[in-house]
Amino acid sequence: MKRLEIKDLCVAYGGVKALRGVSLSVAQGQTVMITGPNGAGKSTLMKALAGVVKPQSGQIFLGGHDVTGLSAERVAVAGLSMVPEGRHVFGSMSVLENLRVASGRRRDKAQVLADLDSLLDVFPMLKERTHVQAGLLSGGQQQMLVIARALMTAPTLLAIDEPSLGLAPKVTDQVYESLHTLQARNQLSLLIVEQSSARVVMTGAHMVLLRSGQVVLEGSARSLDAQAIEAAYFGM
């Protein structure tokens, strides 16, 4: 079952063609990582998926439903939870309040409590700080909080834009370890933008390499040839 299917997506900002016929899919329980150099179109792809920018052409299906061109709110209702770049926590609220706010619309209250327990198990550094003001957390802790908060909406697809941006390598390792645990425990379907192709190779996930708005290389990060990745990334 495909959680996400993007077909031949084109997005332009005025005369600038940011995406030129991008197709990709994420299966149930699969992690797909999008990488590529500056200006490749990675953030545009996430914005189009989230309903923030309208595609010129192409289609986006979430769990089999056509969500192309729908508003951000309706795409969220269809099952997408997006963690945008920049770790936007509610700084004056506690860690626990940040997590509770995200589940406000859910009616399955017993499952909400179970999800909260399970997430705090995966992120022990949040569990130790449930009453700490979120604005006082470190960058890595805030990144974990925005991921946990996104999961409290019980999405069918979690999309994360640049989770490692501005984090030390060791902290980035912790973030990816937590994501790996979550994915294995809950059969999560994940779409992650990661500028570092080396990091994508380390995760061994399915890699989609974008350049100039097009997919130039795709496959299991472990099986792709390192030189082919470098050539595609730098356009050699």
Ligand code: ATP
């Ligand atoms: P980066 O890693 O630098 O953020 P990216 O791969 O996320 O790059 P995008 O930000 O999606 O790439 O940009 C793709 C192209 O669209 C670039 O040529 C960029 O200059 C252009 N672009 C992005 N946002 C806008 C905008 N709001 N108006 C005009 N052009 C834009």
